Amino acid sequence: xxxxxxxxxxxxxxxxxxxxxxxxxxxxxxxxxxxxxxxxxxxxxxxxxxxxxxxxxxxxxxxxxxxxxxxxxxxxxxxxxxxxxxxxxxxxxxxxxxxxxxxxxxxxxxxxxxxxxxxxxxxxxxxxxxxxxxxxxxxxxxxxxxxxxxxxxxxxxxxxxxxxxxxxxxxxxxxxxxxxxxxxxxxxx
Ligand code: AMP
Numbered sequence: 467x468x469x470x471x472x473x474x475x476x477x478x479x480x481x482x483x484x485x486x487x488x489x490x491x492x493x494x495x496x497x498x499x500x501x502x503x504x505x506x507x508x509x510x511x512x513x514x515x516x517x518x519x520x521x522x523x524x525x526x527x528x529x530x531x532x533x534x535x536x537x538x539x540x541x542x543x544x545x546x547x548x549x550x551x552x553x554x555x556x557x558x559x560x561x562x563x564x565x566x567x568x569x570x571x572x573x574x575x576x577x578x579x580x581x582x583x584x585x586x587x588x589x590x591x592x593x594x595x596x597x598x599x600x601x602x603x604x605x606x607x608x609x610x611x612x613x614x615x616x617x618x619x620x621x622x623x624x625x626x627x628x629x630x631x632x633x634x635x636x637x638x639x640x641x642x643x644x645x646x647x648x649x650x651x652x653x654x655x
Pocket of ligand 1: 476498499500502519520521523524525526527531551552553554555559602611
């Protein structure tokens, strides 16, 4: 079973490319952002806690995310592969993922790191905010999400580099062109 960490800052195209991967490879998909938004819509305790962090552009605490992911993994025992979209976002989450997969006799196959310049990210997210209905797609929260990414999430790149799992992908150009690069890496692992 392949475990693909689809990584990159907000607006780098993780959601769009996840859809392409699902369509071509039929893999299971875990987007921690989607799971949290569903928890908020269902007004669960986790949703109520997560909402404030999300609206400030901050990360939901590791312990909550890791518990949530551990439960979600059990939904995919028979999958050909799993795409992790928006997780891990801290080095502690990356370590926890390694342990959760080890417990199941497996490991991350590759980390696909989508590289997109910051101004392009801001332009994409502001544009997305016109139609997404997401409470965090506004300029103030976007700036905060990018700071959070740079300070807390970007170090995860070094974690996977040290593991020999890092694949950098230029996330500029056409969606289909970027997807071709992604497929080359998925097929190679
Ligand atoms: P996303 O849909 O991936 O852009 O996530 C939206 C928001 O959900 C983020 O800005 C965080 O507040 C929260 N979130 C999503 N995934 C995680 C994660 N792995 N760790 C902590 N917070 C997360």
